[in-house]
Each structure stands twice: as C-alpha cells, then as structure tokens.
C-alpha cells in the first residue's frame with residue numbers, strides 16, 4: 001500500500017438525499033478539522049464535482065445542521081458519471097485543487113462512481129452508506145433508513161385509525177426502487193396483514209384469502225404494505241385487480257417523498273456521526289478504497305468492493321415474522 005500523505009479531503013452527498021446526511025457531513029468536516037486537514041464541500045454530488053462547485057468548509061459551515069433532514073451540500077443523480085471521460089474531468093478537478101481524498105455519502109450507484117475514480121485515477125475514496133432504502137451489500141444499515149421507517153410507520157398508524165373506523169382495506173405504498181427493506185420493516189412495525197415485495201409477482205389469491213381469513217376472525221380492516229418497485233403507483237393496478245377479480249375493494253395511499261424528509265432519528269444521527277469520524281480516520285490510515293459500514297450494530301471499515309450491490313439482506317430474513325404474526 002502506498003503511503004500517501006493526506007492533507008485535504010472533500011465530501012459530497014450523492015443520489016437521493018436522506019435524513020442524517022447532514023450529521024455525516026458535520027462529522028466528516030469537524031473530524032477533518034480536528035486532524036488539521038483542509039476540507040472542501042462538493043455541491044450536488046458528482047454533477048457538482050464536474051461543474052467545479054467546490055468550496056472550503058470550516059467548523060461553522062456545519063453549525064446547526066445536525067437536526068435537519070436533506071443535505072446542506074445538495075445532491076443529484078449524475079448518469080454522465082458512468083462515462084470515463086466525465087470521470088477523467090472530475091479527477092483533474094480534484095488534482096487541480098490539491099484534494100487528496102474524497103468522502104462519498106450515498107448509495108451503491110454513488111459507490112460505483114467512487115470506486116471507478118480510485119481504480120482509474122488513483123484517488124483515495126471512502127464511502128458512507130446514505131440512502132433511505134437500506135439496500136447496500138456489506139452493511140446492515142444506511143443513513144436515513146431509520147427516519148424513513150419512522151415517518152412511514154407513523155403514517156400507517158394514522159391510516160389504520162381510519163381503516164378500522166370504516167371497515168376498509170388499504171394498500172399503502174412505501175419507497176424503495178428495486179428494494180423492499182422499508183416495506184419489510186414498516187410492515188412488521190405496523191402489524192400489516194400483508195407485505196408485497198418489490199420483485200415478486202403479486203399473489204392475489206393469497207392476499208384475498210388473508211383478508212377473508214381476517215374477516216372470519218373478526219378483523220374489520222386490513223393494511224397491505226406495498227414496496228413501490230420499479231414504478232411508483234403500482235398499488236393502483238393491484239387495487240384494480242383485487243376489486244375486479246377478487247371482490248375486495250381497497251383504498252390506496254402512496255406515501256412518496258414524504259419518507260425522504262424530516263428531522264433524523266437518534267439512530268440516524270448517532271451512526272452518521274460515528275461513521276463520518278471513522279471515514280476521516282480510515283483515510284488518514286491510508287485506506288484508499290473503503291467504506292464505513294454497520295454490522296451487528298458495530299461500525300467497521302471494509303473494502304468498498306463489498307458494498308457495490310443492491311441488497312435487502314439486512315431485512316429480508318424477517319419476512320417470516322410478519323407472516324407469522326399477521327394471522
């Protein structure tokens with residue numbers, strides 16, 4: 001491993017924002033300043049990097065942000081970053097500014113961009129998992145998941161009040177493109193009668209028999225949590241089939257982007273704060289292409305390669321809990 005002297009680092013948030021990203025930015029900036037490093041903020045993720053939207057940060061730049069959702073660095077999705085010539089431009093900008101290492105707070109797509117910057121141009125990178133989806137391999141937890149689950153769960157609790165009062169079945173759609181972690185946790189925590197995963201064919205017979213079994217047992221309402229999957233709004237089509245083919249009428253509520261905002265929970269604040277500091281420590285130890293992760297409730301630094309896939313591993317094994325308890 002080469003002994004590269006790290007004197008200045010940059011931090012960015014990338015992809016969908018998530019509550020707790022600000023805590024991670026604050027932690028990176030203050031830990032870096034504590035180590036006498038220069039620290040830069042890159043606005044709007046990789047898009048901002050190639051547009052040179054970079055500014056020097058100090059301890060006050062991150063004052064009074066710990067309790068705010070969103071990200072003070074702004075964020076974006078940058079499909080152009082999949083092209084090598086775009087990454088070359090980014091690497092040149094980092095070099096021109098004497099930035100020795102990059103901290104990327106984002107999801108698996110953002111990590112892929114970071115890994116390419118390292119492999120192709122030798123830039124030291126470290127990833128901090130930040131997405132409400134909790135869908136990154138190699139970590140049990142991503143910043144923002146806990147807050148998003150709390151927001152969705154509170155909404156489901158409210159809908160249950162009205163569902164119960166009016167003898168209704170509700171389909172409540174939660175976020176998670178190509179992932180079901182939010183659906184699984186919200187479904188278990190709110191006692192949903194069914195959870196529909198993002199990638200499975202909808203089993204209408206099962207939903208119908210579960211709803212009817214509940215009615216026989218004296219239940220007068222049902223809550224079905226639907227992972228949004230590839231296309232938000234799929235619940236409307238599911239409701240239509242339930243009505244037309246199974247004589248089950250239902251109401252649909254798509255929770256949408258409300259799940260991405262709000263003040264972060266203590267868990268999101270805590271882990272983001274610990275992970276940001278660890279990220280700076282790892283860079284100073286000359287770890288060049290790593291990620292800070294949570295495994296078994298402890299923070300670790302692991303090779304970034306372990307965190308490059310979409311994965312529901314942290315939640316998927318709990319599906320049986322919901323099935324057992326929702327009789």
Ligand code: F6P
Nearest residue numbers: 016017131132133175176177260
């Ligand atoms: O950030 C993750 C996520 O919220 C997914 O759960 C959701 O499907 C997607 O982003 C929506 O992204 P956007 O608002 O950028 O279209």
